[in-house]
Amino acid sequence: MSLQAYQRTAVSAESPRETEYRLFAQVTLALMEAAKKDPMDIGGRIDALDWNRRVWSFLSDDCSHPDNKLPPELRAAIISLAIWVGKHTSAVIRRQEEIEPLIDVNRIIMQGLSGGPAAGAPGPAGAGAVAA
Template identity: 25%
Template structure:
């Protein structure tokens, strides 16, 4: 039996896909699964807070511009999350879902 070891990049991509899938499910079944919105947004917010914190660290191996882009995307995600909390509308989920999917695809496409 061989054991597959997941790289940090693959793990990050998987978590972004998980967050996007949860939000997409809520979007697709709105308003039936509305009660799951807070939980899904909290998971996504925590994920992006970790990404932003890692990118902001001085010893991050990422190039400065990449780190800045991660922080900017994270701030956008946090702002969208706040807006969704104040005025829940299914179409407001689209941006978050798309960003998560695009970043996950980029992480999977990048060489280790």
């Protein structure tokens, strides 16, 4: 079996929770790489910031639908976090805030998705390296 076929099979066998964890691991890694870049070079950071904002926007939109099966309190909390992420991202782009709080929030979400007791705990699909 080719590597690509294996990767497609692995992804198709993931639970929704594992898929969400993997997405957060990927976007958080991109944010971590962006954080290493010069804050004055917003062009080098904008792709990761925009990707993270789009992930949160999608989650917010999904939680706003009445057919969403999550408890209403959790849906409201996710929507509130998404609003904060959008505002904080804009402040990072304006160089008024740091990128690290966005990374921290994503790590906390990853912790919840993995069911682990600490942000550094390995999670689904072996993506725990992001939490380092």
